[in-house]
Amino acid sequence: MTTRVAVIGATGRLGSLVSRLVRESDDFELVAELSSRSGLDAMLGAEIAVDVSHPAVSGEIVEYAVENGLRVLVGTSGWSQERIGAITSRVTAREGAVVFIPNFSVGSVLGTRLATIAARYFDSIEIVEAHHAGKVDSPSGTAVRTAELMTRARAELGPVDAPHTDQRARGQQVASIPVHSLRVAGLLASQQVVFGGHGETLTIRHDTISDESYEQGIMLALRALREASGVTVGLDALLGLGSIGGEVPPAPVDPSDTSDLVQD
Numbered sequence: 250m251t252t253r254v255a256v257i258g259a260t261g262r263l264g265s266l267v268s269r270l271v272r273e274s275d276d277f278e279l280v281a282e283l284s285s286r287s288g289l290d291a292m293l294g295a296e297i298a299v300d301v302s303h304p305a306v307s308g309e310i311v312e313y314a315v316e317n318g319l320r321v322l323v324g325t326s327g328w329s330q331e332r333i334g335a336i337t338s339r340v341t342a343r344e345g346a347v348v349f350i351p352n353f354s355v356g357s358v359l360g361t362r363l364a365t366i367a368a369r370y371f372d373s374i375e376i377v378e379a380h381h382a383g384k385v386d387s388p389s390g391t392a393v394r395t396a397e398l399m400t401r402a403r404a405e406l407g408p409v410d411a412p413h414t415d416q417r418a419r420g421q422q423v424a425s426i427p428v429h430s431l432r433v434a435g436l437l438a439s440q441q442v443v444f445g446g447h448g449e450t451l452t453i454r455h456d457t458i459s460d461e462s463y464e465q466g467i468m469l470a471l472r473a474l475r476e477a478s479g480v481t482v483g484l485d486a487l488l489g490l491g492s493i494g495g496e497v498p499p500a501p502v503d504p505s506d507t508s509d510l511v512q513d
């Protein structure tokens with residue numbers, strides 16, 4: 250039994266990859282490929298809509314698919330926690346299922362998870378993300394997600410220390426964390442999260458070398474969507490990583506407190 254899939258943004262870079270993976274799979278069937286010239290009704294007849302289009306139209310596409318009873322996989326960027334929160338009650342009311350994946354690459358998701366661990370130990374944190382010159386939005390969806398998750402992980406510690414953010418070259422603050430976006434010809438995608446401490450820095454860096462990095466995550470998300478209900482965000486849960494907040498690491502140790510040290 251195959252599941253019928255419509256790809257919205259199928260003429261694009263990510264969309265053509267999704268279409269190929271669906272076509273090559275045994276358990277999914279590609280029934281529609283939409284571009285900017287298609288009417289949204291072209292997706293009707295599919296059971297799953299994959300939105301990999303443009304941040305400016307993704308909201309309308311997801312709402313249309315949910316209202317028409319399709320399960321939805323969203324790879325398009327621009328879905329902040331706030332925007333996802335705003336659509337969640339609608340998805341639940343329709344007994345629908347939407348899976349938002351800011352980044353399909355396993356390495357990127359792990360990089361973000363490692364950053365949420367480090368975020369509790371440093372007050373000085375900035376993100377530098379770099380993408381190809383054709384990317385229309387900034388900051389990247391991955392950077393927004395990383396900043397939001399780090400802020401959630403260090404909720405009781407409050408905002409990061411980011412000086413001089415009134416100066417434009419200091420980046421855009423996302424959940425108090427400055428994000429710097431480069432758009433450079435020849436690049437694909439890269440992100441560095443830089444942590445500053447006392448006499449040390451830590452950098453967590455991920456580089457996307459080719460679009461092949463998205464393949465495993467796309468198939469994982471498509472298969473999970475068949476059983477999903479409500480709203481799911483990120484590959485994290487699908488990779489068994491658990492949620493941030495429910496699974497925060499222990500609070501940082503006060504170096505002057507020796508009471509827990511084992512005495513000889």
Ligand SMILES: NC(=O)C1=CN([C@@H]2O[C@H](COP(=O)(O)OP(=O)(O)OC[C@H]3O[C@@H](n4cnc5c(N)ncnc54)[C@H](OP(=O)(O)O)[C@@H]3O)[C@@H](O)[C@H]2O)C=CC1
Binds near residue numbers: 262287302306327353
């Ligand atoms: N989650 C992840 O891991 C990844 C996410 N992305 C994100 O996916 C999105 C697409 O990226 P990319 O493939 O590089 O972009 P492209 O510009 O290559 O493709 C965009 C696609 O969207 C279509 N489109 C534009 N407007 C509409 C519309 N109104 N209705 C339907 N389709 C429309 C375009 O159609 P047409 O050809 O007619 O213009 C095209 O097929 C971006 O938001 C990007 O950030 C990208 C890579 C990985």
Ligand SMILES: O=C(O)C1=N[C@H](C(=O)O)C[C@H](O)C1
Binds near residue numbers: 384390392
């Ligand atoms: O446009 C891209 O290329 C990418 N977009 C996503 C984002 O905005 O984070 C994911 C990945 O970085 C590639």
